[in-house]
Amino acid sequence: MLRVSRLTDYATVVMTCIAAHPADVLSTAQIADEARLELPTVSKLLKLLGHAGLVESFRGVNGGYRLARPAEAISLADIVEAMEGPIGMTECSVAQGQCDRQSQCGVSDSWRSVSGAIGGVLRAMTLAQMLAGRPTAPAKDATQVAQANA
Amino acid sequence: MLRVSRLTDYATVVMTCIAAHPADVLSTAQIADEARLELPTVSKLLKLLGHAGLVESFRGVNGGYRLARPAEAISLADIVEAMEGPIGMTECSVAQGQCDRQSQCGVSDSWRSVSGAIGGVLRAMTLAQMLAGRPTAPAKDATQVAQANA
DNA sequence: GAAAACAGTACCATTTTGGTCCGGTATTGA
């Protein structure tokens, strides 16, 4: 179904919850409650997101998490990459030289091209736009352009 | 890694092989040989592609497969949908109402938007372009537009 | 009617995913 993993979906939910309280440091329990997700799951998500530098963590009593940058400076691509690693549509295109067919294979260049385009779409969607929950104009423009080119 | 399944990758290889011989009806064995893939695997792929109406099949001696439409009229989106079903980035966005969080969840609209944009990118890449193996200008344009919007 | 070649389906091994748990460490504050 060409889908993103469920954890990645949840990660966006968690990030919007955190972004909704820009001033506060929220504990995992608070975030889990607000996102309506299980606490251990949220904990795992936040570890990944922290590792990617998207959230800051604070230990000890009254510890928790906070966005590391303003929501405008965090894109959907950042979140997806934090959860799933680099964006590449095919195995061949990331593991350069692993596929013994690559020399004769004419499609790898095309796949790399569309991977880049999809990365662009993901970069165009910011956390701030997701928080607003509105139609998000830029992605729509990209759709129209792509369709016009087809 | 936000990747398409390996079978889908192989499907594009198989489709370009078939497209390279627009006049002939190729047997599964010939296609497997040309694509350097295992015969049973190619057989499975072609069955799927046939169901989706992308290739025509002919039974009996000297049977085989042929493109159902010209390569210019087959997009990467067609192939991906044939292999993986409808393009939707999240489980929630396809199974409307399955997710009990949907009412409070503010991100589903954003995901739907990017799913549409990504569908546009996939629709913009035709089999003919993949066959040419060249940089494929349209997808690049889409990338630039998306990045400009970011 | 024999051979060629696709159709359908069932099956299994492996990998990936989703989800949970636990011992360790840092911070706060009584």
Add this chain to the structure above:
DNA sequence: TCAATACCGGACCAAAATGGTACTGTTTTC
């Protein structure tokens, strides 16, 4: 000082998806 809070880093497991293969049936040609 010391206990409570809360993140950190793993290990761990069950379930699902994936990929690959095999087998039986049907259609067409010669």
